[in-house]
Amino acid sequence: MKFKNFAAKVWQSIKNLFKPSRYQAAVPSLISIGFGIVFGILTMFVIWLLAVLGVFKTNNMPEFFYGVGVLLAGAFNEGMDSIADMLFAAAPLILAGLSVGFAFKTGLFNIGAPGQIVIGGLTAITIGLKVSLPAPWHWMLALLCGVLAAGIWGLIIGALKALLNVHEVVASIMMNYISIYTAFLIIKGNGMVNTQTSQTLQLPASALLPHGEVALFAYYDMNIGIIIAILAVIVMYIILHKTTLGYQLKAVGFNKEASKYAGMNTKRNIMVSMAISGMLAGLAGAILIMVSGKYFQLTKEAMMAEIMSVGFDGISVALLGLSQPIGALFAGLFLAYIRQGGYYLNLANYMAEMADVITAVIIYFSALSTALYAIVKNRKIKLEALKKLRISRRKEKTQDGGENV
Amino acid sequence: MDYIIEMLNISKIFGTLRANDDITFQLKKGEVHALVGENGAGKSTLMSILFGLYQPDAGEIRYKGEVVKIHNPNDANRLKIGMVHQHFKLVDVFTVTENIILGMEETKNGFLTLENSRNRILELREQYKLFVDPDAYIKDITVGMQQRVEILKMLYRDADILIFDEPTAVLTPQEIDELMHTIKNFKKEGKSIVIITHKLAEVMAVADRCTVLRKGKGIGTVEVKDVTVDTLAEMMVGRKVSFEIDKKPANIKDEIFRAENISVFNNEKNKHEVHDVSFQVKSGEIVGIAGIEGNGQTELVNVITGLKNMTSGKLFFHQKEITKNSIRQKLELGIGHIPEDRHKHGLVLDFNLAENLILQSYYLPKFQKRGFLKKNEIYQYANQLISRFDIRSGAGSASITRSMSGGNQQKAIIAREISRNPELMIAVQPTRGLDIGAIEYIHNKIIEERDNGKGVLLISLELDEILNLSDRILVMFEGEIVAELDPKKTSFQEIGLYMSGSKKGVIAHEV
Ligand SMILES: Nc1ncnc2c1ncn2[C@@H]1O[C@H](COP(=O)(O)OP(=O)(O)OP(=O)(O)O)[C@@H](O)[C@H]1O
Ligand SMILES: [Mg+2]
Numbered sequence: 001m002k003f004k005n006f007a008a009k010v011w012q013s014i015k016n017l018f019k020p021s022r023y024q025a026a027v028p029s030l031i032s033i034g035f036g037i038v039f040g041i042l043t044m045f046v047i048w049l050l051a052v053l054g055v056f057k058t059n060n061m062p063e064f065f066y067g068v069g070v071l072l073a074g075a076f077n078e079g080m081d082s083i084a085d086m087l088f089a090a091a092p093l094i095l096a097g098l099s100v101g102f103a104f105k106t107g108l109f110n111i112g113a114p115g116q117i118v119i120g121g122l123t124a125i126t127i128g129l130k131v132s133l134p135a136p137w138h139w140m141l142a143l144l145c146g147v148l149a150a151g152i153w154g155l156i157i158g159a160l161k162a163l164l165n166v167h168e169v170v171a172s173i174m175m176n177y178i179s180i181y182t183a184f185l186i187i188k189g190n191g192m193v194n195t196q197t198s199q200t201l202q203l204p205a206s207a208l209l210p211h212g213e214v215a216l217f218a219y220y221d222m223n224i225g226i227i228i229a230i231l232a233v234i235v236m237y238i239i240l241h242k243t244t245l246g247y248q249l250k251a252v253g254f255n256k257e258a259s260k261y262a263g264m265n266t267k268r269n270i271m272v273s274m275a276i277s278g279m280l281a282g283l284a285g286a287i288l289i290m291v292s293g294k295y296f297q298l299t300k301e302a303m304m305a306e307i308m309s310v311g312f313d314g315i316s317v318a319l320l321g322l323s324q325p326i327g328a329l330f331a332g333l334f335l336a337y338i339r340q341g342g343y344y345l346n347l348a349n350y351m352a353e354m355a356d357v358i359t360a361v362i363i364y365f366s367a368l369s370t371a372l373y374a375i376v377k378n379r380k381i382k383l384e385a386l387k388k389l390r391i392s393r394r395k396e397k398t399q400d401g402g403e404n405v
Numbered sequence: 406m407d408y409i410i411e412m413l414n415i416s417k418i419f420g421t422l423r424a425n426d427d428i429t430f431q432l433k434k435g436e437v438h439a440l441v442g443e444n445g446a447g448k449s450t451l452m453s454i455l456f457g458l459y460q461p462d463a464g465e466i467r468y469k470g471e472v473v474k475i476h477n478p479n480d481a482n483r484l485k486i487g488m489v490h491q492h493f494k495l496v497d498v499f500t501v502t503e504n505i506i507l508g509m510e511e512t513k514n515g516f517l518t519l520e521n522s523r524n525r526i527l528e529l530r531e532q533y534k535l536f537v538d539p540d541a542y543i544k545d546i547t548v549g550m551q552q553r554v555e556i557l558k559m560l561y562r563d564a565d566i567l568i569f570d571e572p573t574a575v576l577t578p579q580e581i582d583e584l585m586h587t588i589k590n591f592k593k594e595g596k597s598i599v600i601i602t603h604k605l606a607e608v609m610a611v612a613d614r615c616t617v618l619r620k621g622k623g624i625g626t627v628e629v630k631d632v633t634v635d636t637l638a639e640m641m642v643g644r645k646v647s648f649e650i651d652k653k654p655a656n657i658k659d660e661i662f663r664a665e666n667i668s669v670f671n672n673e674k675n676k677h678e679v680h681d682v683s684f685q686v687k688s689g690e691i692v693g694i695a696g697i698e699g700n701g702q703t704e705l706v707n708v709i710t711g712l713k714n715m716t717s718g719k720l721f722f723h724q725k726e727i728t729k730n731s732i733r734q735k736l737e738l739g740i741g742h743i744p745e746d747r748h749k750h751g752l753v754l755d756f757n758l759a760e761n762l763i764l765q766s767y768y769l770p771k772f773q774k775r776g777f778l779k780k781n782e783i784y785q786y787a788n789q790l791i792s793r794f795d796i797r798s799g800a801g802s803a804s805i806t807r808s809m810s811g812g813n814q815q816k817a818i819i820a821r822e823i824s825r826n827p828e829l830m831i832a833v834q835p836t837r838g839l840d841i842g843a844i845e846y847i848h849n850k851i852i853e854e855r856d857n858g859k860g861v862l863l864i865s866l867e868l869d870e871i872l873n874l875s876d877r878i879l880v881m882f883e884g885e886i887v888a889e890l891d892p893k894k895t896s897f898q899e900i901g902l903y904m905s906g907s908k909k910g911v912i913a914h915e916v
Pocket of ligand 1: 419420422424442443444445446447448449450451491797798799808809810811812813838
């Protein structure tokens, strides 16, 4: 009996998931993705044209049609191998997007995700190198500590805002810098650095995220990161939409005064929200670094380019995903997909950065397209409503007529 | 006919709701035309269409006989149409002058030149006796002054057709008189005026004609001199409305709440906003606090509910001290609060109606189990309140509250507070923006609370409301309680004298 109920519930939620109304919100993002890709293709065309016309000289003539094909094929260029690569790259992006999006939903701009990623990674490295434990426990502990440490890092920003009224963006930026130098300090001060290469030591196998032997997971580099990311998406979806915690956090985000009036502890809510956001970023950082052959390079520039950039990508993912957990999942996958396409572009003698051009355009458009979409949608609804109105009028009239007869 | 504006067969649909259904509204040049109707009847929507904020789905607008399309407020400005909205649209951190010129700034070499504009505003101010300080910040001035800013904004744009959406809902009686005067002046100058209001006395006082809407449909337009308040009321609601309040003698019992020597000192202004205020509320009585806006009532309420800290004083609830209790603790003890500002405190506008109706109780076992919201119970509860309190909206419990009409937003708050069944109900301007039918209903509800042995603290700028409902009246002036009066033995005039500080009474402290 109970099982039947449960099954019915699950079936209902699956059906809900596929209701078209759920996807209307995604339309602006899809429009901007379209624009971004068209823009990218146009740029590639112009580059090709200029090369053909001899405006700039090159030995490696770009091949336009091949290039477009490669770009669009994205993660399907080399079959399972590149799909695995995409999923591998997507995991930290999804988590960073979740982090930023969740904060957005609760009225906070967590531009501190990059710093929290560094702290998450740093903690994972430290546990990995300084603690010896057998396999599942070791990487689990490293992951958990990374999450907690970054949560505290986020909490500090939240506390500064809640208790001392320091704007979270200002505090975040400062904490980002502090995080880099804290990482250097701890890594160098505790002998976790390879002095020759000036990067962190290789983590022992027990502290690396495992990868299975089945299907995609057997491929090079691939690990359980994507599974963790998907689980995080589900958990965050539930928190935001189904729990009292999410209800409170959203209420405070939308209207702090009314939440206070209603007896909510607005200060605590801000801190909790930043801590959760920090934990998600920390998870991204730990997943990013708990991979064979991944290190912290101990220069500010390298940290910015390789580690913190994931946090900034998180802002794009959150924007494109409309700050929704499910949105972050798809946006993160998309970003990884198009980057895979970019990666293969050099086969066609284009630069891989083409993918970043496209992403940038998409982000610009997604900021605009919400407005564009609203206009389009209004038109459509109006037309439908008008039709309904006419029909009901006609009915009224015929009814009136009937009475008269 | 000399119509300056004609709105012919206008329809406007939101989702499945016909907010305006084939309404015809004609405005003569130089008249004051009242637009009345129940909450959610579609008044604001109709006027927003005229002002270019919404596009009609059917029907046409004519300006001096010619068909025009008004795509946005700029088009409306061009036709000399101006509007003061139900909820003001001013920028808090800008000055009065900056707000007035917003959108038509004069610049020189790319820099703002405020001098000319400022002078122009000063001229207008003198001409129409609309006194505001052009250099004050919006956040520092009273609601009444903010409204004058909105009016100046229209005049600055040379508007000839002036739309007022419930202008008097937020004003003090004195300010209302002034506004009526101003409107008559506008009329003398040949301007055409539309005024939306729920107060039929105002219709009788200033309007030449009156159009009545009900549930999105036009019921008719009448010459005001040919009708009485009662007929108008009947046209609006569709039934007879009683303006008399049926009140049994109070059955006053034990004290529920007591405030002792409450003071609030404002460091910025270097003065007491509330000074040494003491009073009590007993079971079964309604205590009314009268006063001109800005005499400390808001601060007093905020201190009692916990939204603001007091400088000194003590609060007691059933003889237990609650001075230091948190807002939630006070709510749980049984204090209800219908707040003065429904958008700032009363509602999370981006939540839907159901979510707003559990704003203080979402964490109770009724609505939550192990941290998970019980969606079914929440929506069931919402549907109950919606039918009990006749809250009207486009999509029922799932309506985003931002899209609801002002009066229905207010009803939602009142429904929530009354249903929480508090022992002490603090009601600040509870009927602000409500239609006469709803006011009747809410007044009866408040009296019912009293008769059920609850205590009610009623704060209102409307003397009628205070006099009709209260069992005891306190008058506040400059942060102090200057009189305690028996509503049966006092008069409008006497309260007025106390309110303006011309008379000070002796207060019997019966603590
Ligand atoms: N933007 C919107 N989206 C959806 N529904 C809306 C929107 N604006 C108004 N409505 C609905 O249209 C109806 C009419 O609203 P309107 O604001 O015109 O009422 P009103 O006559 O001004 O009422 P009140 O006296 O309470 O201010 C209401 O039921 C309201 O919920
Ligand atoms: Mg209205």
